[in-house]
Amino acid sequence: VDCPPYTLINGTDMMDYVVNGVPATLCRFVDDCTYTFWVHQNREGEEQLFVEQDPVCPEPISSSVIAAIIIVPLVVLVIIGLLLLLLLLIIMGIINHIEVKKFEKELAKSKYTKNDNPLYVQANKEYQNPAYGK
Numbered sequence: 001v002d003c004p005p006y007t008l009i010n011g012t013d014m015m016d017y018v019v020n021g022v023p024a025t026l027c028r029f030v031d032d033c034t035y036t037f038w039v040h041q042n043r044e045g046e047e048q049l050f051v052e053q054d055p056v057c058p059e060p061i062s063s064s065v066i067a068a069i070i071i072v073p074l075v076v077l078v079i080i081g082l083l084l085l086l087l088l089l090i091i092m093g094i095i096n097h098i099e100v101k102k103f104e105k106e107l108a109k110s111k112y113t114k115n116d117n118p119l120y121v122q123a124n125k126e127y128q129n130p131a132y133g134k
Helices: 063-109
Strands: 015-019 022-030 034-041 047-051
Touching: none
Parallel strands: none
Antiparallel strands: 015 022, 022 034, 034 047
8 A cells, every 4th residue: 555645654665553553654644733543554455544533733932932042142242242342442541541641641751831832932122113202
């Protein structure tokens, strides 16, 4: 006996189930669930079908699992980005601090103070108006 136009398990005519001393062919029909049944030909030549009571159905995926699959990687990505920005901020702060210290050290070493610049000449000349005061 061959399976009806359904899937034959293991692709063979494997006889796993015996009905009244006559072996039956194990078959499977897959829809949303998997239905297992045996096709059997009795001594009179009639085909009989023996179906398992409970089909095997996959459990539906809940919306919370789908949300977790989408949200968790996004949250991890945002946290990693924020940590990288914080690390960059700390590194830039350290570099700026070093530059400020270097600048202050150079200021302390300079020969001229803020008020004494040899390149700047004060404009304090006095001019007499010849037409005024006569």
